[in-house]
Amino acid sequence: xxxxxxxxxxxxxxxxxxxxxxxxxxxxxxxxxxxxxxxxxxxxxxxxxxxxxxxxxxxxxxxxxxxxxxxxxxxxxxxxxxxxxxxxxxxxxxxxxxxxxxxxxxxxxxxxxxxxxxxxxxxxxxxxxxxxxxxxxxxxxxxxxxxxxxxxxxxxxxxxxxxxxxxxxxxxxxxxxxxxxxxxxxxxxxxxxxxxxxxxxxxxxxxxxxxxxxxxxxxxxxxxxxxxxxxxxxxxxxxxxxxxxxxxxxxxxxxxxxxxxxxxxxxxxxxxxxxxxxxxxxxxxxxxxxxxxxxxxxxxxxxxxxxxxxxxxxxxxxxxxxxxxxxxxxxxxxxxxxxxxxxxxxxxxxxxxxxxxxxxxxxxxxxxxxxxxxxxxxxxxxxxxxxxxxxxxxxxxxxxxxxxxxxxxxxxxxxxxxxxxxxxxxxxxxxxxxxxxxxxxxxxxxxxxxxxxxxxxxxxxxxxxxxxxxxxxxxxxxxxxxxxxxxxxxxxxxxxxxxxxxxxxxxxxxxxxxxxxxxxxxxxxxxxxxxxxxxxxxxxxxxxxxxxxxxxxxxxxxxxxxxxxxxxxxxxxxxxxxxxxxxxxxxxxxxxxxxxxxxxxxxxxxxxxxxxxxxxxxxxxxxxxxxxxxxxxxxx
Numbered sequence: 145x146x147x148x149x150x151x152x153x154x155x156x157x158x159x160x161x162x163x164x165x166x167x168x169x170x171x172x173x174x175x176x177x178x179x180x181x182x183x184x185x186x187x188x189x190x191x192x193x194x195x196x197x198x199x200x201x202x203x204x205x206x207x208x209x210x211x212x213x214x215x216x217x218x219x220x221x222x223x224x225x226x227x228x229x230x231x232x233x234x235x236x237x238x239x240x241x242x243x244x245x246x247x248x249x250x251x252x253x254x255x256x257x258x259x260x261x262x263x264x265x266x267x268x269x270x271x272x273x274x275x276x277x278x279x280x281x282x283x284x285x286x287x288x289x290x291x292x293x294x295x296x297x298x299x300x301x302x303x304x305x306x307x308x309x310x311x312x313x314x315x316x317x318x319x320x321x322x323x324x325x326x327x328x329x330x331x332x333x334x335x336x337x338x339x340x341x342x343x344x345x346x347x348x349x350x351x352x353x354x355x356x357x358x359x360x361x362x363x364x365x366x367x368x369x370x371x372x373x374x375x376x377x378x379x380x381x382x383x384x385x386x387x388x389x390x391x392x393x394x395x396x397x398x399x400x401x402x403x404x405x406x407x408x409x410x411x412x413x414x415x416x417x418x419x420x421x422x423x424x425x426x427x428x429x430x431x432x433x434x435x436x437x438x439x440x441x442x443x444x445x446x447x448x449x450x451x452x453x454x455x456x457x458x459x460x461x462x463x464x465x466x467x468x469x470x471x472x473x474x475x476x477x478x479x480x481x482x483x484x485x486x487x488x489x490x491x492x493x494x495x496x497x498x499x500x501x502x503x504x505x506x507x508x509x510x511x512x513x514x515x516x517x518x519x520x521x522x523x524x525x526x527x528x529x530x531x532x533x534x535x536x537x538x539x540x541x542x543x544x545x546x547x548x549x550x551x552x553x554x555x556x557x558x559x560x561x562x563x564x565x566x567x568x569x570x571x572x573x574x575x576x577x578x579x580x581x582x583x584x585x586x587x588x589x590x591x592x593x594x595x596x597x598x599x600x601x602x603x604x605x606x607x608x609x610x611x612x613x614x615x616x617x618x619x620x621x622x623x624x625x626x627x628x629x630x631x632x633x634x635x636x637x638x639x640x641x642x643x644x645x646x647x648x649x650x651x652x653x654x655x656x657x658x659x660x661x662x663x664x665x666x667x668x669x670x671x672x673x674x675x676x677x678x679x680x681x682x683x684x685x686x687x688x689x690x691x692x693x694x695x696x697x698x699x700x701x702x703x704x705x706x707x708x709x710x711x712x713x714x715x716x717x718x719x720x721x722x723x724x725x726x727x728x729x730x731x732x733x734x735x736x737x738x739x740x741x742x743x744x745x746x747x748x749x750x751x752x753x754x755x756x757x758x759x760x761x762x763x764x765x766x767x768x769x770x771x772x773x774x775x776x777x778x779x780x
Contacts, residue, residue: 150259153283206240317347317349375435452493495515552587644656657751668692714774726764729763736752
């Protein structure tokens with residue numbers, strides 16, 4: 145590569161007015177950013193100033209070459225500023241400066257040294273510098289550089305290193321059902337692996353706060369390939385025609401180098417966007433597909449459950465029971481406000497669950513059909529009731545909404561299949577008329593037919609939970625609490641959590657209390673062990689362990705994942721025992737929880753909060769003691 149290839153007219157500014165060094169550097173950094181090879185503008189500027197602090201980049205004859213080598217630069221580039229009036233760049237410079245070249249170089253290798261060496265070789269010619277100072281346009285300025293480089297070096301590259309291309313080579317998308325820990329852990333590991341391999345990598349996260357660091361159309365067009373590490377569906381049509389690796393979010397955490405090598409080695413298949421079902425990972429099992437669809441519904445449902453559930457819990461906390469026990473939660477204006485708004489949000493739980501399960505299966509056409517099925521499941525609408533003039537019946541609850549979501553998705557897929565041979569002129573009508581009309585009609589018939597059965601099953605489950613004695617409930621609490629620690633946010637953890645939210649919708653508040661406390665124990669147990677048994681852990685593990693106090697108290701089980709991944713044989717059994725004990729004690733103490741998330745922040749809404757704290761402490765301490773006994777002492 146030749147030096148002139150790293151310049152551009154957009155990054156060349158002539159006759160600039162600047163009063164001091166800071167103004168020049170700010171202008172140069174702005175020009176460098178136009179190359180599109182700097183991921184963090186402020187970090188790059190800090191690197192420039194850090195280099196200037198070591199010693200001046202003034203090279204004499206009115207010229208300075210500020211430069212930086214940093215990991216926020218994905219490919220080398222050059223920017224130029226020529227001032228209208230010279231300035232004193234540094235106090236101790238022997239003359240004022242008017243010509244500035246800024247070098248941006250990636251972290252790997254020594255490209256900045258090679259770039260600087262050739263630049264200084266060219267600038268040693270005073271006649272050439274005079275011509276640069278006389279150039280009237282950026283194009284004329286760059287033509288002079290090209291001519292001088294050609295005369296002195298011909299086609300010889302300024303470096304023997306492989307020069308990274310501008311822009312990102314690998315693009316990634318990470319997403320997990322809840323969009324919290326796994327999403328960002330996979331993103332971090334993919335980013336680190338790309339940096340370590342010298343491959344510019346950008347990661348888009350589809351987290352609980354929405355899409356962050358979104359991939360642009362230009363980046364997608366220029367990249368070598370895309371990695372989708374996700375356990376829920378993401379927008380795929382934009383990747384049409386590009387090599388794409390589709391895998392689980394766990395592989396993004398544990399196998400980032402392997403995934404990147406599939407793109408680099410040309411092993412990724414070309415993705416072709418089609419209508420209907422979203423893309424699936426190769427060889428995805430039926431169980432994995434069902435889990436992904438279910439979690440897509442659960443992840444979209446959670447904000448309604450959490451927000452509405454906490455509002456309802458606050459209503460009971462702020463109300464006066466003695467005014468009218470039969471109207472508890474609505475007796476005072478403030479309580480009535482929280483209860484009404486909370487119920488409004490909570491009421492969308494089942495339709496949202498069904499709608500987004502269907503959307504995961506059949507893409508956008510499935511959403512309306514699934515939503516309609518979820519409303520019918522929530523209301524318990526049946527043919528018998530309609531014949532008697534009653535549009536509501538016994539709600540099928542969570543299970544009926546699950547069934548409605550899956551049925552709606554596959555019904556739309558069925559409609560897509562049987563209409564795919566219709567004339568192309570009808571393509572616009574299919575998603576706008578046939579899918580929603582036919583789908584809603586079919587899901588209406590299905591749900592009205594099976595709602596009585598689903599209502600009976602829901603009533604039976606509620607009766608079983610209500611009739612459980614003390615020992616049975618304690619055992620249930622132990623099982624659910626232990627499940628929360630088995631895979632730290634994985635399928636088993638999510639199964640326990642979904643059971644807890646389903647029980648919550650049926651008014652079984654003690655089940656949710658056992659589930660949440662079981663998820664809080666693992667990070668706290670690890671943090672306690674790091675604090676009180678420091679010789680069992682490395683310095684880095686101890687320092688990171690302190691963060692787990694916060695994560696545990698916030699009910700983020702995934703804080704324990706790095707420790708479990710490093711030593712599953714000791715960490716997992718210890719946490720499972722501690723969580724099971726905490727869950728069982730929560731049931732034994734009669735603790736209840738009407739909010740499905742929030743950790744310590746929703747403790748004011750817990751029934752028997754003091755005993756809930758006791759159960760949490762006992763479970764965490766037991767887990768920490770067992771873990772510390774199993775762990776071997778670490779050599780510093």
